[in-house]
Amino acid sequence: MKCEEFETIGLDAGRDASLSEAERAAVEEHVSSCGRCAALQSSWQEARMELRALAEETSSAQAPARVEMRLRQELRTQHSAWKSRHIAVAAAWTLAAAAVLIGAVSWVKWRDSQHLAKASHSSAAVADNPSSHGGVSNSNAAAGGFSVDEDSVTLVAGNESGNYTLLPGVQPGDIEDSEILRVRMQRSALGAFGLPVNEDLANEWIQVDLVVGDDGSPQAVRLLQE
């Protein structure tokens, strides 16, 4: 081992776990044969004693108690600020949710009332229809009943049977699980369902709600106001 190498790894060979046994032995051998490095090691031992004295002096050093007090105070302040911020945010969200709920409930109620008003109006129209249009025509029966404008077909949810006129041969219980189709057709097509049609108005386009059974056959009809 050379002196430069000893200076790098030899002074602390006992503590350096990365050194091999062979390296440690070389350090021992070198220091026993080199006076300069032996003096260096002795000088380092002396310096190390002084370092130990410094380490001992500061070994029980602790941050003053005021640091802990300040930090605890800061934690309290920070947490109470955090709490009030979260309470404010929660309150704002609750208010917003309540407003949305109220709006939704009001809208649903308004829609229901509109729907009821419309339904009562159109049932009155269907009830008037047979008496006002006395004549019956079968002219459109051959065409398969009625003509439907595809763009105007709408699937309407709900199965209300109260405002509908049942088609001949249909029992009230048959329309329990039916679908409702809103269609535009010529009035003459009502004849295909066995309903009376006024010949003077036979070519008039009307809008009706048709209750259609599972097999696709119409079971009840309701005239809608134009």
Next chain:
Amino acid sequence: MRIVDQERDDVLLRQAAKGDEEAFTFLYRRHQAALYRFAVRMTGNAWAAEEIVQDVFMTLMRDPRKYDATRGTLGGFLYGIARNRVMKHLERLPREIPLEEKNEDGTGSGIVLQDTATPASWAEKRERVDRVRAAVLELPAEFREAVVLCELEEMSYEEAAQAVGCPIGTIRSRLHRGRALLMARLEILRDVPRRATMAK
């Protein structure tokens, strides 16, 4: 709720993050001394060390999510912050060496020697400690850090390398250069009183 001494750091930190003062105090008491010792040995200044320790825990308090338990111990994480602050402090005041550290009430050193020796031997020991402290504080920051960790904190080379985040070879090389400078400095400092005595 009482906290047991063995409660893990990450568990305590989670509780502290929810505002649990007791958990935070436990964490603080567990780590403050090591951080303070490191800071005071690196800066040689009790006020700076106090500020650094406070700053480290403030950082932890303000953003506890910065600590990731999967990446290492909380002690290592806090040491990293402290090291950063120490280096910043040394950059700002590269040559600042306090003459005397005072207690809060202004009465002498903040560190009390547990010693029953005679005044003469106490004074000699005190002089020796002051000398070596001055020599350590004159080392460049990187060498000083290696000396503080390996010689004063008595860390192994491996632990020191992990704490600093560098290879063991770097620690060994910094120690080698730090020791050489330290010994030279101590020789000079030892010679000053000798020369003064001879002059008399």
